[in-house]
Amino acid sequence: MTAAEPLLEVTDLVVEYPIKGFGRKPFRALKGVSIDVKPGECVGLVGESGSGKTTLGRAVLGLAPVTEGSVKFKGREIGTISRRERRELSEDIQVVFQDPYTSLNPSLTIEQTLAEPLRVKNVSAADARKRVRTLLDQVGLPADAAQRLPREFSGGQRQRIAIARALALEPALIVCDEPVSALDLSTQARVLDLFKDIQEATGVAYLFVSHDLAVVRHLSHRVAVMYHGEIVEYGDGDKVTSDPEHPYTQRLLMAAPVADPDRQAQRRADRARMLEAQREADLQAGAA
Amino acid sequence: MSQSADVTLEVAENVGRRSHLARRMLKNPTGLFAIIVIALLILMAAFAPLLTSQDPDYADIRNILASPSAEHLLGTDSAGRDVWARLVFATRYSLLGAALATFLAAIIGVTSGLIAGYYGRWFESVSAWLTSLVMALPGLVVLLAARAVIGPTLWGAMAIFGVLLAPAFYRLTQAAVMGVRNELYVDAARVAGVKDPSIIGRHILTVVRAPVIIQAAIVTLIAIAIQAGLGFIGMSDPTIPTWGGMLNDAFTKMYQQPLLLVWPASIIALASVAFALFANALRDELERSAKPKKAKSKTKAAVNAEGAPAEVHAETEAAPRDLLLEVDGLVVGYDQPDGSLTQVVNGVSLTVRKGEVHGLIGESGSGKTQTAFSILGLLPEGGRVAAGSIVFDGDELTGKSVKQMRKIQGKRISYVPQEPMSNLDPSFTIGSQLVEPMRETLGISGKEAKARALDLLAKVGLPDPEKTFRSYPHQVSGGQAQRVLIAGAISCEPDLIIADEPTTxxxxxxxxxxxxxxxxxxxxxxxxxxxxxxxxxxxxDLCDRVSVMQKGRIVETGPARSIFAGPRHAYTQSLFDAILEDGAARGSLSHSSDRHVNAGGAK
Incomplete structure (x- = not known):
């Protein structure tokens, strides 16, 4: 049993955003969060709006301020490094955002967008062009896509381009912030399969942020559930998404409607019973 | 999910946006005129010595105020100097002066605007303060005061004026940069390791480029006008010919040689008009690229409503309820500039019975929202029902006027939207937004309407109806806002509620x-x-019957249970296959290293 060293290790992370106005208390988006990602692993981060799941992803990317705690990548502290050091990390940590419409600059061709991270690393123009071809092929887009503008592509195709951009520097970790939420059902399934195939082919690790328990279950080896800036449950993906322990995860699981009228009627009844039981438990906890 | 936007994804030829814009400017008659005039003026300034053999400063006092002749093309002025030569050289100095002011204003304004917009923090506060200070200064007074100190120099005056005009560029740039600073592609570039100057140059400067050009044209125009004004009141630089100086000189000799006024006045007017038109034309072209042209032709395009018939599942109910809504062969289209019709709904037929929940399911661009909006009579601009009928409770809705539809909307057919927050007006309380429609459609008093609104708010499960009634939309959560809209939708006891993705x-x-x-x-x-x-x-969860839509058509319809039990159409089957809910989990990477922790208990 060779438990791999974690690639990413977040310990007691606190992120606070200042609120405008003199003497106001800052807003605490993350309240001491700990999570780790191993090489080649997909860790799903699930939660509802305002749970802090996106903030955690942004903190790992250096796009959110680390107030307390540590973010370690390959054993090295990256939570408080300078902008210059952060730029060097681009070879290791990459990102795929939620909105495929605003994550690509509308006035740059696909080739210009994909070559941008390569050019920063002083890859020659000819090599960059070759690499762009390979990347487009890897995400299942035709080679002639390189000379076109983002507006010529559908949402699913744009998300493939964003994935290609993330893969350009062969990173060890990709933070995926709700990458399939804006996509149609059938497109979503295909893009998720692409994520899976790429992981199996390249061994890249994912920190996969989503609000959808089913999406996270499909792709993640381990799952963390966030609620009000804290991780309330963290463990094996199958277990957390099918037989959760924490009351919030239970509520989350029971809230998603099933695509079957009879089973949904059953789930509805189960949910009502569960909510009643949780309410009683809360009352007793309050009385005790 | 605006479906009109992704109706057709045209593959445009690969042309850069910039060259595209330049070409459109040349095609625009106003733009072309402005560009020609500005180009001529610049050529005149550049080749001034070639355009005249006369020295603009040579005063021939024996030949003052001469009329135009072969030797003096436009005659001579009050000191006997050649007017054409002075006009040509004045163009050079006046334009250079205006260019200096514009250049300085742009450099200072755009640079500080980029820095303030991109980094914000203290730099932004300081620049905002300085900007307000500079904008509060009366420009002409500052210029007159400066003249007293530094003397009557054109360059000095224009440099100071440039600084005074910098806030115009600063505000513009800073606002534009703030807008794109948080765009995801800027974040992506940052994560990709791109340095800040490159991000600003590649991703941010492109956004402000066109507005800055427009602003520059306007600032140049103002600089020319101010220069002429200063010259006219005798405050111009006496050592060089300028348009304003010529105007001043001509004005003093207006009765002896009125023709002298014509030349500088015309050229100042021409230059001002050209710069103003240039700015206007550029703005028009930029705005035009943002939205498609409106339809010009009123001819009706051919309607195509043919296609494979839908898979219909047999009714399972013993005694079906009465029909409430019957849509038959509905075609919805958007008129195109060339007179054709882009169809988004291609012959949809569906029925809703009294008291049933009918689900209309499909992916983006399938036409499901367009179908719903055409029943409500609320198609976006440019869209129309091109064929088919919508019969609601025995009443044909297509072809009804806006006024006639208003009697049905809200009262008999109501609507629950997808985005609860954007469907409440932020400047009115929730209570007033519930009360107004009820007074209008039910004709009840304000007091009655309020009591009814409170009842409804309680009915939709809001814990404190009184408080919600008094609240503004931003004070409630998204879920509560949707409850409020549902309360509004049932407030006039409608027969049909159209709910467009009410929980998405x-x-x-x-x-x-x-x-x-x-x-x-x-x-x-x-x-x-x-x-x-x-x-x-x-x-x-909700529906009794379902219709599945694809590409503007219903491909399968029938009782929900029957479709869930056995989807027949290949598209419906593919949708069912894409559902992840019942799929297998990925499993763990290596079982030995995982353990299940309940972090809630650990903290």
């Missing part, structure tokens, strides 16, 4: 509560619901 924008736990509420109200009131959604779970 909500969190999943809130969605479950709203679904429970909708089901409860529907059963209690016996109202029919047409539920537009993309989520099969929502359909399974």
């Amino acid at each position: 924008a909500l969190d999943v736990t809130v969605q479950a509560d709203i679904l429970d509420l909708l089901r409860g109200l529907q059963q209690e009131l016996g109202v029919a619901v047409l539920l537009v959604t993309h989520n099969f779970g929502v359909v399974a």
Whole structure:
């Protein structure tokens, strides 16, 4: 049993955003969060709006301020490094955002967008062009896509381009912030399969942020559930998404409607019973 | 999910946006005129010595105020200097002066605007303060004061004026940069390791380029006008010919040689008009690229409503209820500039019975929202029902006027939207937004309407109806806002509610509560619901019958249970296959290293 060293290790992370106005208390988006990602692993981060799941992803990317705690990548502290050091990390940590419409600059061709991270690393123009071809092929887009503008592509195709951009520097970790939420059902399934195939082919690790328990279950080896800036449950993906322990995860699981009228009627009844039981438990906890 | 936007994804030829814009400017008659005039003026300034053999400063006092002749093309002025030569050289100095002011203003304004917009923090506060200070200064007074100190120099005056005009560029740039600073592609470039100057140059400067050019044209125009004004009141630089100086000189000799006034006045007017038109034309072209042209031709395009018939599942109910809504062969299209019709709904037929919930399911661009909007009579601009009929309770809705539809909207057919927050007016309380429509459609008093609104708010499960009634939309959560809109939708006891993705924008736990509420109200009131959604779970939860839409057509329709048990159309089957809910989990990476922790207990 060779438990791999974690690639990413977040310990007691606190992120606070200042609120405008003199003497106001800052807003605490993350309240001491700990999570780790191993090489080649997909860790799903699930939660509802305002749970802090996106903030955690942004903190790992250096796009959110680390107030307390540590973010370690390959054993090295990256939570408080300078902008210059952060730029060097681009070879290791990459990102795929939620909105495929605003994550690509509308006035740059696909080739210009994909070559941008390569050019920063002083890859020659000819090599960059070759690499762009390979990347487009890897995400299942035709080679002639390189000379076109983002507006010529559908949402699913744009998300493939964003994935290609993330893969350009062969990173060890990709933070995926709700990458399939804006996509149609059938497109979503295909893009998720692409994520899976790429992981199996390249061994890249994912920190996969989503609000959808089913999406996270499909792709993640381990799952963390966030609620009000804290991780309330963290463990094996199958277990957390099918037989959760924490009351919030239970509520989350029971809230998603099933695509079957009879089973949904059953789930509805189960949910009502569960909510009643949780309410009683809360009352007793309050009385005790 | 605006479906009109992704109706057709045209593959445009690969042309850069910039060259495209330049070409369009040349095609625009106003733009072309402005560009020609500006180009001529610049050529005149550049080749001034070639255009005249006379020295603009040579004063021939024996030949003052001469009329135009072969030797003096436009005659001579009060000191006997050649007017044409002075005009040509004045163009050079006046334009250079204006260019200096514009250049300085642009450099200072754009640079500080980029820095303030991109980094913000203290730099922004300081620049905002300085900007306000500079803008509060009366420009002409500052220029006159400066003249007293530094003397009558054109360059000095224009440099100072440039600094005074910098805030115009600063405000523009800073606002534009603030707008794109948080765009995801800027974040992506940052994560990709791109340095800040490159990000600003590549991703941000492109956004402000066109507005800065427009602003520069306007600032040049103002500089020319101010220069002429200063010259006219005798404050110009006496050592060089300028348009304003010529105007001043001509004005003093207006009675002896009125023709002298014509030349500088015309050229100042021409230059001002050209710069103003240039700015206007550029702005017009930029705006035009943002939205498609409106239809010009009124000819009716051919309608195509043919296609494979839908898979129809047999009715399972023993005694079907009466029909409430009957849509037959509905075609919805958008008129194109060339007179053709882009169809988004291609012959949809569906029926909603009294008191049933009918689910209309499909992916983006399938035409499901367009179908719902055409029943409501609320198609976006440019869209129209091109063929087919919509019969609601025996009443044909297509062809009804806006006024006639208003009697049905809200009262007999109501609407629950997808985005609850954007469907409440932020400047009115929730109470007033509920009361107004009720007074209008039900004709009841304000007091009655308020009592009724409070009842409704309690009915949709809001814990404190009084407080919600007094609240503004921003004071309630998204789920509560959707409850308020549902209260509004049932307030006039409609026969049909059209709910367009009513839970899509909500969190999943809130969605479950709203679904429970909708089901409860529907059963209690016996109202029919047409539920537009993309989520099969929502359909399974609420709907009695389902219609599956693809590419503007209904491909499969029938009782919900029957379709869930055995989808027949290949498209419906592919949608079912894409559902992840029942899929297998990925499993763990290596079982030995995982353990299940309940972090909630650990903290």
